[in-house]
Amino acid sequence: MISVSKAKQQILKALPQLPKEIIKIEESLGRILAEPVIADRDFPLFDNSAMDGIALKAADTQGASAENPVQLSLVKTIPAGYAADQRLEPGQAAQIMTGAPVPPGADAVLPVESTDLDFSKPLDRTEAAIFQAVKPGDYIRRQGEYYQHGAILLDKGWEIRSQDIALFATVGQAEITVYRKPRVGLLTTGDELVAPDQPLEPGKIRDSNSYMLRALLEKSGAVAITSGVVADKEEEVIHALDRLIEQDIDLLLTSGGVSMGAFDVVRKVLETHGRVELWKVNMRPGKPLTFGRFREIPFIGLAGNPVSAFVGFQIFVFPALRHMAGVGAPLLTIEASLTADLHSDGRESYIPATLKNEQETWIVEPVQNQSSGNLYALIPTNSLIILPVGVEFLNKGELVKVFEM
C-alpha cells in the first residue's frame, strides 16, 4: 500500500493550475494572489507629522524646557489632507495635525503636549511657548520610510488578509488579480442516505458527509457544486458526474462508494468509464482513498465514514485546492503531551484530538472513541494527532506531533 506522503505527491502532480481573474479588493479576503503587488510610489507618500503638534526647525528649540520655554511665531495651520507650500523661516512654526505634510523649511515636529497650545480650542494663536528641544527628524515620518516606489510588496501565492487589502488600497489598486476559486463537483451517493428534512425509513441514515464536505470546501475558499443524493446505480452515478462536469469543474470529490464492496459503485464507474490512478493508502482512518479521472477531470474519492472523510479532506483535499493556486500547504505540526494512553494499529494514523495550551505547555487529548463512524467524536476536537507508520502504543505524557485545524 502506498504511503500518505507518496499518495499526496501523486495527487498534487496530477492537478491543473487554476485560471486567474480580476476582482474588486473588497471581495478579496481569503483569495490567493496570482500576480505580485508592486508599490506604485513611496510610502509614506510625503514627509508627514507623526503627531498633532507644531512643525518647526529643530535648531530653534535648543535649550527649551518647561522652565525656559522658547517662543515661536505660528504662521500657519496644516490639517491632514492639505498641501504645505509656505516655507518656514527661523523662529517660525506651523500647527500641524497627524498625517499632514511637513512644510518646507521644517525639519522636526514637537507634540502639542510639549507646548502651551490646546488643539481642542480654536486654532487662532499667533505664538506658542515650547517646553522641549527636538532633533532634526523627530516625529516626522519620512517619505519612503516604509517602502519605496517599485518594491514588490506581496508576491503571488499569498493568501489575502484584512491588512493586505488595506495595502492594495494604499498602492492604488481597487482591483487585484487572484486565482479563480477552485470549483469542486461534490458527488453524494448511497441508497441509505436521506436528507435531514426527510423521514427516516428503516435501515436509512441521514446524509451528513455532503453537508460537512460542502462546508469544508467553503472554508477552504472553494466553490462546491453538489449533485444531491444519487442512488447506488452505475448509470445514475455516471449521469450525475456528467451533470457536474458541465458546470466547469476543476475537481470531482466524493466520499464513500470507493471501498472494495460489491455496492461500491463509484469505484466501478471510475474503473469502467475513467481511470483509477491510486487506490488505498496506508493510513488510518481513510484507507480506501481513491484518486483517478473521470472524463479527464481529476477525482478524489474519500472513504465514506464521516471521520475518514473529514481526515481525508484535511490531508489530501485541502492541499490539492491550494496546489491548484500554486500554493504549498505543508502540514505544520507542533509537539504536545498526550493526556491519555493511545492505541493505534501501525498504519500512519490521524487521530482527532483537542489541543490545549495549559500553563504554557501544550497538551493534547485524543478522542476516546476512535471509531471512524463516530462523527460526534469530531465535535470537541480542534486538531489531529499524527502517528507515523509502525506506532501501536503510546503512554500518557509522551510527546506527539499535532496538526492544528
Added chain:
Amino acid sequence: MISVSKAKQQILKALPQLPKEIIKIEESLGRILAEPVIADRDFPLFDNSAMDGIALKAADTQGASAENPVQLSLVKTIPAGYAADQRLEPGQAAQIMTGAPVPPGADAVLPVESTDLDFSKPLDRTEAAIFQAVKPGDYIRRQGEYYQHGAILLDKGWEIRSQDIALFATVGQAEITVYRKPRVGLLTTGDELVAPDQPLEPGKIRDSNSYMLRALLEKSGAVAITSGVVADKEEEVIHALDRLIEQDIDLLLTSGGVSMGAFDVVRKVLETHGRVELWKVNMRPGKPLTFGRFREIPFIGLAGNPVSAFVGFQIFVFPALRHMAGVGAPLLTIEASLTADLHSDGRESYIPATLKNEQETWIVEPVQNQSSGNLYALIPTNSLIILPVGVEFLNKGELVKVFEM
C-alpha cells in the same frame, strides 16, 4: 487613563444582545448557535456493521482459523440502506456492507478479509469459509453508542464548523437557530482620504483603513455597512451617521477623528449630539480609543493610524461582536521567546509580530518599525506581543505573551 481590561469591560457591558434568526444549515458555517442542538434519536440509529463482511453468531466462529476454517451458509446480502428483517439461525450468516443494519440473530460481524469471499465479484455464493473467531459485539457499532436520544449535543454560543453542520444533518435539522450577524455601520472620515482608484492630489493619501476594517468585520462574521469617505465637517458626519443608523445597525465603528486635535470632528459630533462614555486608554498603539453613543447606538472610535486601528479591532471590536452573541472572546496567549530586543514606553503594548514554531519551540519576531502609521509592518505578522503596563525593555530571548491572530 483607564486600563485596557477596564475599558473592554465597560464597552462589553454597554452592548445589546443580537436577535436570533433561523437559517439553512448549508449557510451556517461560522455562525453562532442561539439554541442548543438536541439529539432527535440515538446515534448510531441502529446496530450496524463497522466493516464490509459477514454478520453471524459469534458462537459459530469458535476455533475458526486459516487452518481450520468454519463453513457457514449465506442466507442474505444486506447493503447499506436496507432493513434487515430475516433472523439468522445457528450456522447461518449474511453478507453485510459497512453501515448496513445487523440482522436479528447476529451478534458480531467478521470482516470480509477473514473469509474466502471476494466482494468485488458477484455476491452469489451460498456458503463462506471463515478463518477467524470473533466475540459478541465485534465490528458492530451499537445503537446509541455515540450519543442517545435527548442528549444536548451542542449548546448555544457555539461557533459553527464543518463537522457541526454534519451533526445538524444527522439529527434531522435542515435549519438552525443562530444569532443574526452583527450589522456594523462603518464611518470613514477625513479630508485627506482618496479612494484607491482616484488620482492623488498633493497632501492627500489613499483611504486604506475602511478597506481593512471592512475585511476584519467580514472575517469576524459581521456585516459592514459603509458610509464612503465623509468630509471633516460636523454636519456631514452627522448626516452620514444618521444614514448608517437607518440601515438597522447594532454598532457604529470608525477610525480616526477621535484624537484631541481641532480637526477631530467625530469626537466633537459624539460630544455634542451623543455621549462620550470613554476616551483614551492606557495602551500602545491606540490610546485615543473612544466609546460612546450616537442616537443611543453604541459607537466605537478607533485611533486613525492603520496599526492602531488594526490592534484596536482585535482588542475591542472582535470581543464586542462576539459578546453581542453572548460569547466570550478571551485573548488566549502562548509564551514565546523574543528574537530581538524590544522597547516600549510603559503603556500596555500590543506589538505586531511573527510567531513561529521552530524545532518545537515558539519564537516571536517583533516588527522592526513600530510606527503606528506603518501599515506595511503588519504584512508579515500573524500575532501581537502583549506587554503589560510598566515594561519598557526586554532582551532578546526573554519570554513574552503572544496572541495569535
